[in-house]
Amino acid sequence: MSKADFDAIKSRRRSNQVTLGQVAKAAGVSPMTVSRALNHPDKVSDQTRHNVLESVKRLGYVPNLVAGSLASSRSSLIAVIVPSLSNSVFVEVIKGLQDTLENEGYQLLLGNTDYDLDREYELVRTFMGWSCSALIMAGLRHSEACHTLLANARQPIMEVMELGASLDLNVGLDHTAAGRCMAHHLVDRGYRHIVYVGARLSDDYRALMRYQGHREILERSGLEAPLVELETLGSLEAGALGLARVLSEYPATQAIHFANDDLGAGALLAAQRQGLRVPEDIAIAGFNGLALGQHITPRLTTIVSPRQAMGRLAGQELIRRLTGQRVHRKRHDVGFTLQPGEST
Numbered sequence: 001m002s003k004a005d006f007d008a009i010k011s012r013r014r015s016n017q018v019t020l021g022q023v024a025k026a027a028g029v030s031p032m033t034v035s036r037a038l039n040h041p042d043k044v045s046d047q048t049r050h051n052v053l054e055s056v057k058r059l060g061y062v063p064n065l066v067a068g069s070l071a072s073s074r075s076s077l078i079a080v081i082v083p084s085l086s087n088s089v090f091v092e093v094i095k096g097l098q099d100t101l102e103n104e105g106y107q108l109l110l111g112n113t114d115y116d117l118d119r120e121y122e123l124v125r126t127f128m129g130w131s132c133s134a135l136i137m138a139g140l141r142h143s144e145a146c147h148t149l150l151a152n153a154r155q156p157i158m159e160v161m162e163l164g165a166s167l168d169l170n171v172g173l174d175h176t177a178a179g180r181c182m183a184h185h186l187v188d189r190g191y192r193h194i195v196y197v198g199a200r201l202s203d204d205y206r207a208l209m210r211y212q213g214h215r216e217i218l219e220r221s222g223l224e225a226p227l228v229e230l231e232t233l234g235s236l237e238a239g240a241l242g243l244a245r246v247l248s249e250y251p252a253t254q255a256i257h258f259a260n261d262d263l264g265a266g267a268l269l270a271a272q273r274q275g276l277r278v279p280e281d282i283a284i285a286g287f288n289g290l291a292l293g294q295h296i297t298p299r300l301t302t303i304v305s306p307r308q309a310m311g312r313l314a315g316q317e318l319i320r321r322l323t324g325q326r327v328h329r330k331r332h333d334v335g336f337t338l339q340p341g342e343s344t
Helices: 003-015 020-027 031-039 046-059 065-072 088-104 117-129 144-151 175-188 205-220 236-249 261-273 307-322
Strands: 077-082 107-112 134-138 157-162 169-173 194-199 227-230 255-258 283-285 302-304 331-333 337-339
Touching: 020 031, 020 046, 031 046, 077 088, 077 117, 088 107, 088 134, 088 307, 107 117, 117 134, 117 144, 134 307, 157 205, 157 307, 169 175, 169 307, 175 194, 175 205, 175 255, 175 283, 175 302, 175 337, 194 205, 194 236, 194 261, 227 236, 236 255, 236 261, 255 261, 261 283
Parallel strands: 077 107, 077 134, 134 157, 157 169, 169 331, 194 227, 194 255, 255 283
Antiparallel strands: 302 337
16 A cells, blocks of 8 residues: 555545545546546546546545535436336346436436325425436326426436326327227237226336227227226235236136236236136236246236337436437337237
């Protein structure tokens, strides 16, 4: 350990905080060079950047981001508010956002609403108080109070997951069209008794939009469009419950269109446990294109939503806005893909 390192650590023990100046002394450069190496690494040589980063690690230097934000009037924080952190769908969108935004020096501040609009309002209010550079919201539906906050925000607002009348920027897919697409597939396969199964549709309104598209196609085909709604969130266990409900309430059912792959996979496994053949005795379809549905036999028919790509595109559009570049379109449709499996 060099004398400069030793002096810096002694000073830190007294003040309990490593300073930029101490890092500069240990690296043998000026404080301005340390700041440039950390914030604009492309503006210093590779050797200088290496020396600074090594000194940062040895001394345990942590930059004061709040002070930096006040000095530059630019926060490095971007808030992301989703209804669930246990649902892999939202985790994959966050991964896409992270891939794009962290490369540009931003950090994600995550909030989980648990499908509670009042909690969403509180999170928005809190994150605005932190002066985040932007807010990313999962969905377009908000309480009246939250909508007012977002509409008056100085920060860019990005709404993801679905398309519609957004407050600002919007990246998502047309869920009503996705429902139509799967219903078309089932009708074209010759099924005439088809039931849609969703979970807590008052909360999962994107699944409700898919049902509306599903119903539109069935009614246009002269078919009934019964709906079974479960009172729990989508899961393998809920899928098994959904299958039992359908078989009890609609015994003539030939095919079940589940609101997501968790439900569909749970129903498929439950059907096999009961000795039912899929799709010969009952056809099953889902939504999202989760890996789970492609690793069971028969493979689950589904619609793939490009979740990580959605997150990356949303991040890219935010960067354009935050860096003063022209945003050519405020709304981006990432589309979806029908992925026929062996379950229909």
